[in-house]
Amino acid sequence: MTIALFEALNEVKDTLPGPLKITAWPGGECNRLFQIQSPSQQVALRLNHSEVPSLGVDRRREINILLNLSNEPWSPKLIAACPRWQLCHWAPGEAAPSGEAADLESLTLALQQVHHHRPQGEPLNVALQVQHLLTHAKPLPAHIHTFLLDQCQAYSFVKQPVLCHHDWHPGNLRVSGPEWTLLDWEFAAAGDPAMDLAGVCLGFDLSEPQATVLADNLGISEPRLREAQCLMSALAMVWYRANPRLAGAASTSAEQWYEDWSQIS
Numbered sequence: 382m383t384i385a386l387f388e389a390l391n392e393v394k395d396t397l398p399g400p401l402k403i404t405a406w407p408g409g410e411c412n413r414l415f416q417i418q419s420p421s422q423q424v425a426l427r428l429n430h431s432e433v434p435s436l437g438v439d440r441r442r443e444i445n446i447l448l449n450l451s452n453e454p455w456s457p458k459l460i461a462a463c464p465r466w467q468l469c470h471w472a473p474g475e476a477a478p479s480g481e482a483a484d485l486e487s488l489t490l491a492l493q494q495v496h497h498h499r500p501q502g503e504p505l506n507v508a509l510q511v512q513h514l515l516t517h518a519k520p521l522p523a524h525i526h527t528f529l530l531d532q533c534q535a536y537s538f539v540k541q542p543v544l545c546h547h548d549w550h551p552g553n554l555r556v557s558g559p560e561w562t563l564l565d566w567e568f569a570a571a572g573d574p575a576m577d578l579a580g581v582c583l584g585f586d587l588s589e590p591q592a593t594v595l596a597d598n599l600g601i602s603e604p605r606l607r608e609a610q611c612l613m614s615a616l617a618m619v620w621y622r623a624n625p626r627l628a629g630a631a632s633t634s635a636e637q638w639y640e641d642w643s644q645i646s
Contacts, residue, residue: 385428386415389466396461396468397424411436411627412565416471423471424460427565431465436624437514438567440464442502446544446569455494455561472564474557479550479585488581489598491554491561496574496599498544505547505570507612508533511619518622525639529615532642536612538573545572550584575601579609583617611642 390397402418411430416423430436444467450456458470478484511533515521521529546553547568555562578601582592596606618638621627633641 383413383428385465386413386426389426389428389468392463392466393426393461393468397422411624412567425457425469425471427467427469429465429467432624436567437510437620439570440567442570443467443566445502446500446566449500450498453494455491455563457562457564457566472555472562474555474560474562476551477554477556477561477585479587481588481591483585483587483591485591485594485598487556487561488585489595491563492574492577492581492595492599495546495563496543496577499542500544500571502571504538504542505545505568505572506538507547507573507576507609507616508536508538511612511616514616514619514623518619519625521622521635525635528639528643529619532608532611532615536608539575542571543574545570545574545577547572547577547580548584549577549581553584573609574599575605575609576613578606579613582606582610583613607645614638614641
C-alpha cells in the first residue's frame, strides 16, 4: 500500500469504516484509481497526479462541477475530495462500445445532456490550453510549432459556452443497461460543444461518417468540427509531450499530427 493511499484512507476513515477490501483498478494515465468495498458501500478512490501545471487541470473547478451536477443520474456522486484525492460512489457497468460498434444515439444523448448545463467560472478555451501546455512540453520542430500556433490563433471561442467534459473515451463512459455514468471530470469546464464532439470522435475512434452523424445531430457544421478535431488532436499530442512519462504507444507524434492536419487545414 502506497503512502499516498494510506494517507487518503486515514483521512476518510470516518466515511469508510472497515474492514475494507481494496482493489487497484486498471487504466487511468495520470491518476491512480482504487475500488474499495466497505461493509456498507462500494466507492472509488482516485489519487490525483501532483503535476497540475503540465496536466492542465483545475481540481477546485472539477469539485464545483460535480457538486452542481449532484442531481444528474449520469454524474459521479461525490462523497469527499481534496486536491490530492477524490472519493465517489462506485459507478457500475462496462466501458461504452467504440469504433464501428459505437452507439451513436446514446452518444448524442449523452452530449446533449451534458451540454444542456451552463456552468459558472472560467471557461476552458482549447486553443489557449494548447498554448499553455506548450510551455511545459518538449519543444516542437519549428515548422510544426508555427503551424500549430496559426491554428490556435485562427480559432474563435464560442460566444455561448456550455458544460464540456473534454475527455470522452470508453473508459470514462460506464454503461449499465439504459443507465450511464460519465467519469473523470478533471478537464471539464464551460467550453465549445464542437470540442466535446471532436473529443468523442477521437476518444471513441469514430469514422468520418459516424462523426458526420453526430455533428448533424448536434447542429455542428462540418468546418467547425474539422477545426475542433484539429485542435483536440493537437491538445492530446501536446499533453503527452508535456507528460512524457505518461505517453503510451497510442499517443500521436508531432510529425504524425502535422501530416494529418497540414494538408486539410
